[in-house]
Amino acid sequence: MSEVSTSTLGISPGDRQSFQHRHGIIGKSTEIREVVDTIMQVAPTDITVLVTGESGTGKEVIAKAIHQASKRVSRKFIPVNCGAIPEGILESELFGHEKGAFTGAVETRKGYFELADGGTIFLDEIGDTPISTQVKLLRVLESGEFMRVGSSEPRTADVRVLAATNKNLDEEVRARRFRQDLFFRLRSVNIRIPPLRNRRGDIPLLVEAFLRSLGGNGRGAAAGQDILVTDDGMAALMRHSWPGNVRELRNVIESILVLERGNVVDERVVTRYLHVEEPRIDDRSLPMHLGKAPEQAERELLFRLLWEIKSDLNDLRRLVGELQQRPPLSLPAGDGAEHPSISLDDMTLRGMEEELIAHTLERFRGNRRLAAEALNISERTLYRKIKDYGL
Ligand SMILES: Nc1ncnc2c1ncn2[C@@H]1O[C@H](COP(=O)(O)OP(=O)(O)OP(=O)(O)O)[C@@H](O)[C@H]1O
Numbered sequence: 001m002s003e004v005s006t007s008t009l010g011i012s013p014g015d016r017q018s019f020q021h022r023h024g025i026i027g028k029s030t031e032i033r034e035v036v037d038t039i040m041q042v043a044p045t046d047i048t049v050l051v052t053g054e055s056g057t058g059k060e061v062i063a064k065a066i067h068q069a070s071k072r073v074s075r076k077f078i079p080v081n082c083g084a085i086p087e088g089i090l091e092s093e094l095f096g097h098e099k100g101a102f103t104g105a106v107e108t109r110k111g112y113f114e115l116a117d118g119g120t121i122f123l124d125e126i127g128d129t130p131i132s133t134q135v136k137l138l139r140v141l142e143s144g145e146f147m148r149v150g151s152s153e154p155r156t157a158d159v160r161v162l163a164a165t166n167k168n169l170d171e172e173v174r175a176r177r178f179r180q181d182l183f184f185r186l187r188s189v190n191i192r193i194p195p196l197r198n199r200r201g202d203i204p205l206l207v208e209a210f211l212r213s214l215g216g217n218g219r220g221a222a223a224g225q226d227i228l229v230t231d232d233g234m235a236a237l238m239r240h241s242w243p244g245n246v247r248e249l250r251n252v253i254e255s256i257l258v259l260e261r262g263n264v265v266d267e268r269v270v271t272r273y274l275h276v277e278e279p280r281i282d283d284r285s286l287p288m289h290l291g292k293a294p295e296q297a298e299r300e301l302l303f304r305l306l307w308e309i310k311s312d313l314n315d316l317r318r319l320v321g322e323l324q325q326r327p328p329l330s331l332p333a334g335d336g337a338e339h340p341s342i343s344l345d346d347m348t349l350r351g352m353e354e355e356l357i358a359h360t361l362e363r364f365r366g367n368r369r370l371a372a373e374a375l376n377i378s379e380r381t382l383y384r385k386i387k388d389y390g391l
Pocket residue numbers: 024025026027053054055056057058059060061062166246247250369
């Protein structure tokens with residue numbers, strides 16, 4: 001057997017392929033093969049695994065595969081989005097609460113750790129966990145013990161913990177937003193999924209798989225099969241920078257399947273579905289003398305775009321202000337009565353924010369994580385604002 005076809009872990013290509021097939025992990029790049037080999041190794045154990053990677057790279061796919069390939073497969077897999085659950089609620093969701101522990105705690109409730117007994121908890125967006133909850137997570141990881149909110153009785157549960165984040169936890173630790181001890185505890189096994197633009201070789205396989213699996217939409221059961229992606233079409237897909245990674249690719253393929261009439265997907269078709277105004281950084285278009293990492297350059301472009309949107313909104317706001325200052329055509333009844341304090345200014349500020357959020361969400365096709373990142377606010381704040389504005 002050659003060294004090339006067998007991994008250093010001694011996993012044969014055949015075993016790896018059938019594992020990938022069973023768990024729906026598509027990709028044959030060295031990067032994905034390494035990820036798969038690690039999963040195959042750690043899955044049967046109870047070790048805590050931290051999965052990191054940009055949004056849409058497949059962190060949840062990997063976490064599910066680890067659970068499914070473990071001896072806990074017949075028990076629960078409970079995903080918890082630590083970034084989206086409001087701070088006050090997260091702890092009671094995780095560990096449960098006693099009746100009367102806080103206003104609204106009308107009865108005793110079990111938390112996810114108790115509910116997942118024998119199974120797996122997937123702490124998604126662990127990087128967004130409030131510090132106070134981090135202490136308690138560390139305790140449960142170290143001793144298996146936790147307490148319901150409002151109780152001092154320690155409980156235990158047999159739970160395997162998997163975690164994921166798209167944040168750079170090193171940075172979070174340095175900024176004191178993430179506890180170093182918890183970070184060290186979590187990263188005993190760290191599976192890093194590289195962004196799609198760094199493993200473009202996986203794109204044709206993913207395209208083929210999505211054409212097959214998403215084909216149903218209005219094109220008949222066997223649709224997808226009769227669609228031809230031309231060489232220049234595939235080249236365009238492979239050139240794109242995919243800031244939203246595999247999720248974005250999947251969405252693009254889905255849109256093409258739903259909206260395209262013809263069966264030929266060439267470069268012209270593809271370009272229509274790739275966000276044109278999107279900062280398209282690829283290895284060829286990025287001027288080398290820039291001396292910046294693609295991610296950095298991409299972020300800067302994104303901010304410039306946002307800045308432009310903001311300036312447009314500011315112009316609008318000024319315009320509204322000017323309109324307000326014009327003398328009214330007819331004076332309001334009641335002499336000397338002051339104008340009611342004008343809240344229009346506030347409204348436009350709120351409106352501006354709402355507009356910006358709506359626009360950013362649209363840009364990222366509803367992906368809150370990317371939108372929050374672009375807006376430089378936490379996902380939780382974004383979540384609250386979406387609710388506030390009813391977006
Ligand atoms: N290697 C892969 N093979 C097949 N499908 C994949 C792969 N990676 C990602 N996907 C698909 O891409 C989409 C996004 O994957 P997933 O939700 O796991 O990403 P994520 O890293 O958890 O993203 P986020 O950080 O935004 O939560 C899903 O539809 C998933 O099925």
